[in-house]
Amino acid sequence: MAPLPAVAADAKEYLVKAAFMYNFVKFVEWPGELAVSKRKSIDICATGDGAFVSSAANVFKEASTAALKLNMVEEKNWQDAASHCHMLYIGQGQEAHVAEILAALKQKPVLTVSDLDNFAQSGGIVGFVLSDNKIKLVVNTRAASEAGLRVDAQLLEIALKVIKN
Structure with missing residues (x-):
């Protein structure tokens, strides 16, 4: 069990990432019938990090x-993500599957997001990175x-x- 300050820091970090993801809904345009303006609800999915899900x-x-x-x-079975997720957060525990997940979703209208190392550089769309003790974004417009x-x-x-590119 992690000491309380580490748990609190993780919880705060998850909240900041979730707030970013909420804002992605406003600043990313999905095609056709998937456009947020044409929907009453959207699924924001996560695989690999249950603590993130609850936050x-x-x-x-x-x-x-x-x-x-x-x-x-x-999303326990990330293969199902393309069928209903507007966004997929790929969390800790999925490191071994990142290449496979990104290949499966490459031409699907799913915004892939992660804090795994070099995520956007590896073909993900938005990577969270820590810079100057703040969460920052790396965005791969080619993948988008x-x-x-x-x-x-x-x-x-x-x-x-x-x-x-």
């Missing part, structure tokens, strides 16, 4: 409105484009790094 579920529940419900789904997603310039402006 994020509270954020998304609070952020849901009458116009748009944000569902936090713990291949998935049929468009990332708003405002999100790219706050990214620590943007990977274009």
Whole structure:
């Protein structure tokens, strides 16, 4: 069991990441019928990190409105993600499967997000990195484009790094 300060730090970090993911809904455009403006609810999924799921579920529940419900789904079988997830957070414990997950979702309109090392550099769309004790973003616009997603310039402006090719 981790000491209390580490647990509290992890919980705060999860909340910050969940808040970022909530904002991704506003700054990423999905194609056609998947467009957020055409939906009453969207599934934000996570695989590999149960502690993140419980923290994020509270954020998304609070952020849901009458116009748009944000569902936090713990996806035990990541292969099912393409069928219903707008976003997939790939957490700790999935390191051995990242390449396989990204290959399976490469041309699917699923925003892949993770804090695993070199995630965006490895073909993921948004990677969380720690810089100056703050959570920052690395955004892979090529991977987003291949998935049929468009990332708003405002999100790219706050990214620590943007990977274009």
